[in-house]
Amino acid sequence: MSQWETIYGVHAVEALLRHHPKRVKQLWLAQGRQDPRVQELLQLAEQARVPVGQRERRELDEWVEGVHQGVVAEVSPSQVWGENALEEILARGTGPALLLVLDGVTDPHNLGACLRTAEAAGVQAVIVPKDKSATLNATVRKVACGAAEVIPLVAVTNLARTLEKLQQQGLWVVGTAGEASQEIYDLDLRGPTVLVMGAEGRGMRRLTREHCDYLARLPMAGSVSSLNVSVATGVCLFEAVRQRRPQTAS
Known part of the structure; x- marks a missing residue:
């Protein structure tokens, strides 16, 4: 090699x-x-x-x-961050944390698009499981348009345990699920937040879902039942961006 x-x-x-x-x-x-x-x-x-x-x-x-x-x-070979780096990444941030978790996204094009969107939205790190997930390669970097060189991609051995640790540090975990009763627009995303996106078709795994504080869905008005994961990620992340904008006096 x-x-x-x-x-x-x-x-x-x-x-x-x-x-x-x-x-x-x-x-x-x-x-x-x-x-x-x-x-x-x-x-x-x-x-x-x-x-x-x-x-x-x-x-x-x-x-x-x-x-x-x-x-x-x-x-030189790509750097994928380890779980231990999360604490340092969070400490470097200013303002409420915003992390993105991709649970089982295996398509490198989708991973690249999610990295690009996450970087644009000010996400501090993208977290993926070590197994059954796409990782950094030339396709991911090309689709990410430079974002893969800026935003940390953190691969963890046990995603449920990582979510638990983040909750202990004061972050709220919001998972996306089509059957959720609340829409993403109903949630307060201004505090320290971990947004969890599941794989297309299967969605989040059971253990991941059980470690979410809230579940939310995107309203679908047309005949299509779901969006591409990178598109859905963009909608959810930029709702958090919208909510976090400084309020100006009228």
Whole structure:
């Protein structure tokens, strides 16, 4: 197994060069690409003393699976945080905590989209179980558009036990379930909150559900019975963002 991972796409590579330049071993660009976005990448690479090379676009097409946009980087392996890091992550935060738990989301596209949304909503960490869950790879990083390089992804051995510990630290656990009596808009999400999203189809596992303080659903007015997990995550997280906005005097 190679000691280097391949990351591709303008946003993902740019985020690495900005936030973790020491992880980047080599930057490869498609021959002939000289647009402003590439010039920005070249400046970042020069500042970080990252070697830059060129390859034919056909070579890049054969090298990576996915839309690379003519930008590929060889980087040191991804960092997935351990459970012990949660306390430090929470201590660094300002204001009420907001964490996202993905219980059994195995599609890397969904994980990448959830990371992107979580970072945009100001989530402090995304928590996943070590088993039966997607983890960081090139597809996740590409879909996340740089968010995977910024927001911590924490993999835990026992999700129910982790939720219990977070509750002991004063966080309220809100799970999403289609049969819940309350809508997400009925809940007060201004305090320290852990939002739990289940896998598509199966939803949350039984033990995860039992460790939720509240269950909430999204109102569905059409004929579709459920939303993609990344879309539902966005709706729920930004309801918390809306509630947490500073109140202005009228």
